[in-house]
Amino acid sequence: MAGLDAALWRSVAVYRALALVYAAVVIGKNSGGYAHPLGGWAVLGVLTVWTGVATLAYRDPSRRGWPLLAADLAVAFGCILATAWVETAGHIAAGRPTLPVSWVAASVLAWAVAGGRRLGVTAALVLGAANLLVHAVAGTAGGMGNTTLNGIVLLFLAGLVVGQVVRLAREAEARLARAVELEAATRERERLARRIHDSVLQVLAMVQRRGGEAGGEAAELGRLAGEQEAALRALIGAGPGTGPxxxxxxxxxxxxxxxxxxxxxxxxxxxxxxxxxxxxxxxxxxxxxxxxxxxxxxxxxxxxxxxxxxxxxxxxxxxxxxxxxxxxxxxxxxxxxxxxxxxxxxxxxxxxxxxxxxxxxxxxxxxxxxxxxxxxxxxxxxxxxxxxxxxxx
CATH class of the missing domain: 3.30.565.10 (Histidine kinase-like ATPase, C-terminal domain)
Incomplete structure (x- = not known):
């Protein structure tokens, strides 16, 4: 399970880094038309710093708790809201993307990896609300276009699908671990069965045979040895899947x-x-x-x-x-x-x-x-x- 979790968090880190590059390209391209250009570069600085912090923090399993997840979501929420101050109302109404663009989906992915589809959808809803607040603060709620709605839907789908895939992957890994465990148990059972057959079972069979031939009290001893032999054969013959x-x-x-x-x-x-x-x-x-x-x-x-x-x-x-x-x-x-x-x-x-x-x-x-x-x-x-x-x- 540790190997799967490490791979999932590495994937989120890679996505976060690539999305940061895309956000930098978009901010650099649109900064000339911002109402507050310096604000756009400040947001990019926040995105860069938090990308480094989150990448290092999520590497440590002991830190993947609510404080880090909440901080991750708060940074994404704040960077989306900053769009209402940095961008012009006309650009927002025209459907220009928010400052972090697709970078915010990294928070949704992190929540989905941490808690499955429920947490993934929850994070998507929070960031979707941030996108709506941008239009409300800028006074362009009535002119909200398809770009904003498409972004909200994509966030929701990312949280839902990734959360479900993560859950299925973890279940598959657990089943694989169980299969490996059963295979190891089967091999050990077979090894013990061979050793028991070559020693204990042969001795019990000999005692049963000699006891029956001797008669008297030895016959009773032989009968008991025969019962133990049968019980032991049944025990070592049971497959690993027949236990409790x-x-x-x-x-x-x-x-x-x-x-x-x-x-x-x-x-x-x-x-x-x-x-x-x-x-x-x-x-x-x-x-x-x-x-x-x-x-x-x-x-x-x-x-x-x-x-x-x-x-x-x-x-x-x-x-x-x-x-x-x-x-x-x-x-x-x-x-x-x-x-x-x-x-x-x-x-x-x-x-x-x-x-x-x-x-x-x-x-x-x-x-x-x-x-x-x-x-x-x-x-x-x-x-x-x-x-x-x-x-x-």
């Missing part, structure tokens, strides 16, 4: 201004040798609070599988991204539940499903459907509408 959304990510329309987080990596992080997680290839963004609550509900459902279905049970997590809602289902191949089991658990104070799963999803404006039967496993389907989520969190 950056803190500076813009809110989506209708989110109430909350930052978004990709739900997919929050779920894939819970994968293991006994848990398979399937997500779309593209990110599934949700408001950060909602995404973490859904992930916590899934974690609670998987914890129930581990507690009640035994060590050999498997679970499958499926994430579906619909146009207006997000659906997550957790299915296991455990023994299932008899009818009324959840109601009995809630009545006896065991509120894992009622609070950790249903309560979380309900607070997000979603619904939970649980289908289970003895010997057929259990499936928990959680559906969260995007718009309801945004309005509730």
């Amino acid at each position: 959304a950056p803190a500076a990510a813009a809110p989506r329309p209708g989110d109430g201004g909350e930052r978004e987080t990709d739900l997919a990596p929050l779920l894939t992080g819970q994968a293991s040798a006994s848990v398979t997680v399937s997500t779309p290839a593209t990110p599934v963004p949700l408001p950060e609070h909602a995404a973490r609550e859904v992930a916590a509900a899934v974690a609670a459902a998987l914890d129930n599988v581990r507690r009640h279905c035994g060590d050999g049970a498997r679970a499958w997590v499926l994430l579906e991204d619909g146009p207006g809602e997000v659906t997550v289902s957790v299915r296991d191949d455990g023994p299932g539940m008899p009818p009324g089991r959840l109601d009995d658990a809630a009545a006896s104070g065991r509120l894992g499903v009622a609070q950790s799963i249903r309560g979380r999803v309900r607070d997000l404006g979603g619904t939970v459907s649980i289908v289970s039967a003895p010997g057929e496993g259990t499936e928990i389907e959680m559906t969260v509408p995007r718009r309801s989520v945004a309005s509730r969190v």
Whole structure:
């Protein structure tokens, strides 16, 4: 960003210097017809001095604040008004340009670079008012010609267009910096993945294999090593674009201004040798609070599988991204539940499903459907509408 800003301010300085040369030519050509010729040369002196001062001052980023911008605009405003005293009323009525001519546009450009199109248009309006005051002071308001109006319009367009271009350029540079950052992160991830694959993953795979062959307590150790291997493979296999959304990510329309987080990596992080997680290839963004609550509900459902279905049970997590809602289902191949089991658990104070799963999803404006039967496993389907989520969190 510093490189872009420096280039923009250099461009303003170059324009200011070239416009000064043009103003000097115009003043030198018209000075013989001025009511106060010395006044014209005095204005040229002010323009020259301020061109040098502004060029040096704008080089320092710490000085590009309101005092310098206000002084820049005040100098341009005063030099325009000086035209009413230096020029004759007849020349002003005939449409002769103001003393600084196009030099004053440098102030508009400076404001546009500093604050975008809004400040650029504001500066243009102030200097446009100065042009109108010249005619009012000289008593030629009724004879204001197209030259003055054209100058005011050009100032307005300069502030608007340059301010918009500057904003777009800064956004493009920010996106480029983000792309470079992601590329560097991808390369680092790939480097770490190669080293992990060549060392840690191979050791875990060997422990899993040898533990299964040895049996007994070693088999349990092998099972744990296998789960860690699967989780680590999922972690290093996730691309850089599947992580949580950056803190500076813009809110989506209708989110109430909350930052978004990709739900997919929050779920894939819970994968293991006994848990398979399937997500779309593209990110599934949700408001950060909602995404973490859904992930916590899934974690609670998987914890129930581990507690009640035994060590050999498997679970499958499926994430579906619909146009207006997000659906997550957790299915296991455990023994299932008899009818009324959840109601009995809630009545006896065991509120894992009622609070950790249903309560979380309900607070997000979603619904939970649980289908289970003895010997057929259990499936928990959680559906969260995007718009309801945004309005509730």
